[in-house]
Amino acid sequence: MGSRMKxxxxxxxxxxxxTAAMMALAGxxxxxxxxxxxxxxxxxxGAPHVKEEPVRALVVGALNGGHLTLSDTLPADAEAYIVCVPTPTIDHKPDLSFVQAASSAVAPLLRAGDLLIVESTVPPGTMDRVVVPALLAAGVDPDTIAIAHCPERVIPGAIVKELRENSRVIGGRKPGDAERARTLYATFTSGxxxxxxxxxxxxxxxxENTYRDVNIAFANELALLSEELGVDAHEAIALANNHPRVNILSPGPGVGGHCIPVDPHxxxxxxxxxxxxxxxARRINERMPHVVVRRIGEYLAPRSGARIAILGxxxxxxxxxxxxxxxERLEELLHERGYTTTVFDPVAERYRGMLSASLEDALRDADAVVLMVGHDAFAELDPAAIGPLLRRRLLIDTRAFLPAERWAAAGFDVYTLGGKRRDPLHFVTAS
Ligand SMILES: NC(=O)c1ccc[n+]([C@@H]2O[C@H](COP(=O)([O-])OP(=O)(O)OC[C@H]3O[C@@H](n4cnc5c(N)ncnc54)[C@H](O)[C@@H]3O)[C@@H](O)[C@H]2O)c1
Structure with missing residues (x-):
């Protein structure tokens, strides 16, 4: 196997x-x-579906460079096969059918000395219990193949940088397998x-992802407790994080993506x-959209015909x-309680619900603005310009993202999740 591989x-x-583009650009x-x-x-x-600009540029560069080609059939002559298929959950149970199907499809093509790498995030034991049996079922002796798991740990928003720079953990099935995979990754990663x-x-x-989920659940618990105490959880967490051995993440309206809420299961x-x-921790984080709905209900009664404009x-x-x-969950819960909703997101394109065509469309005649995502594009929202579009000036900021004082000065009632409430929910008194 040379340093350039198929x-x-x-x-x-x-x-x-x-990943494919990165490897192609490495030769x-x-x-x-x-x-x-x-x-x-x-x-x-020439129109990659991943919109993150550095990814788009990388992919277009690799396609134009000629080392990345596309195929609707698996090539039989590759030396290394890398599986990057989804691993979702169904009813909180891992769905390994994609890994199973991908392993079964590639198995008949594997020849002695080939390298099979699974990058998909999988429950511990999957390589031994799903991937290897798929090879055996196709009559492949797994001992003749180098088999490795190299989980991907990049963060959306910085994929290209992290593909290049992150450290990697490679697990090999038998001695030497991880080294074989290392030879390939070392050609394009510096970590x-x-x-x-x-x-x-x-x-x-x-x-790694479960650690973050548990940490966020802790932050969410602190946010709810702080609201009762009349304390700003964000300030308290920032102060605690000054301690050299404390690193608490931020509270928010729930945990999304298909990694952090999935992997703990x-x-x-x-x-x-x-x-x-x-x-x-999972239950606490799954409850957060309910908390947001309850807070909305403190200002706008369910089934009152209130219209909620969601940002993000x-x-x-x-x-x-x-x-x-x-x-998505927030909208479902609001609809169950008789609210109507609009959603505006200047970054997202594919969404299960409906997206408003413009910010103005989303805001017009709304009774509340609920900020769910701290997109940079929302930082400059001008409450004085937004106010006249609304039926009622109410801001529910679930990320402590918008400048509350500026919005209050523009006549808004402002609720910040985990923020200091002027009317703490319950005063805690010494008994
Ligand atoms: N997206 C992330 O930020 C991220 C980060 C780290 C790890 N991961 C993990 O990486 C894996 C892939 O995630 P993703 O976000 O790229 O998923 P994705 O849904 O964006 O892409 C998966 C692709 O696999 C294709 N596919 C499904 N079955 C296939 C098969 N049998 N053969 C060939 N292609 C097949 C799908 O059509 C799809 O295009 C998952 O296990 C995920 O948990 C994702």
Whole structure:
């Protein structure tokens, strides 16, 4: 195996596509394969579906450079196959059908000495219990193949930078397998590469996201407690974070994306009895859209015909991804209570609900503005210009993102999630 390899990337989504492009630009001959014909067509047309500009530029550069080609069939002659297919949950249970299908599809093409890498985030044990059995079922002796799990840990919004610079954890199935994968990744990443066994690598990825979920749940719990105490949770957390061994994340209206709210279930499903903290954190975070609805209800009664303008459909700031977005859940809950809603997002394009064509459309005749996502584009909103469009001047800021004093000066009632309430919910008194 030379330093330039023929590589096939299976699954050209948020992760597979930039990974394929990165490898092509490092000089490898890369074939990008996906089961989605429309996605392949848009790439052929030079219009990647991932809108993050550095990703788009990287992909267009790789396609124009000629080292990245696209195919609707798996190539038989690749030396390395990289699986980047989805791993969602259904009813909080891992759905490994995509990994299973991808492994079964590639298995008959594998020849002795090939390298099979799974980048998808998977529950611990998946390489041994799903991937290897798929090879065995196709008559492939897994001992003749180098098999590795190299979980992807980039953050949407900085994918290209992090693909290049992040450290990596590579788990190999047998001695030497992780080293084989390292040889490939070292051609395009500058971050440290740590090697281990497959199940440890599977666990590492999942505990990283679970750690964040638990930390956010703690911040959310602090936000609700602080509201009762008449304290600004954001100020308290910032002050606590000055301590060298404290790093609490920010409270918010829920946790979205298809990683942080999903991956903890990979652990709690493995053993529900020893994962109480993880499950509780999940429940706290899933409850946050309900908290937002309750706060809205303190100002605008359910079934009063109130119209709520929601700002932000993406699951987090400055990304177009709306998967598992708390806004989706918020809208459902509001509709159940008889509110009508509009949603505006200048970044997101694909959303399960309806997006307003413009900010003005979303705001017109609304009784409340609910900020769900701290997109940069919302930072400059002018409350004095917005006020006249509304039926009632009420701002519910779930991210402590907008300057509350400026909005209050423009005549808005302002509620900030975790902010200091002038009327604490309950005074705590010494008994
Ligand atoms: N998006 C992220 O920020 C991120 C970060 C770290 C890890 N991950 C993990 O990476 C994996 C991929 O995530 P993603 O965001 O790229 O998903 P995605 O949904 O954006 O893309 C997955 C792609 O795989 C394709 N696909 C499905 N089955 C296939 C098959 N059998 N063969 C070929 N292609 C197939 C789909 O058509 C789709 O284009 C997941 O396990 C995810 O948890 C994602």
């Amino acid at each position: 590589v096939c990337v299976q699954g050209l989504g948020y992760i597979g596509l930039p 490898h001959e890369v074939v990008g394969y996906d089961v989605d014909a429309r996605l392949l067509q848009s790439l052929e047309n 440290a590469i740590f090697t281990t066994d497959t199940v440890t690598a599977e666990l590492v990825k999942v505990i 990979f652990l709690s499903n493995a053993n529900p009895f020893v994962t109480e903290l993880i499950q509780t 459909a993406a699951y987090k700031a400055n990304v177009d991804d709306t998967r598992e977005s708390p806004t």
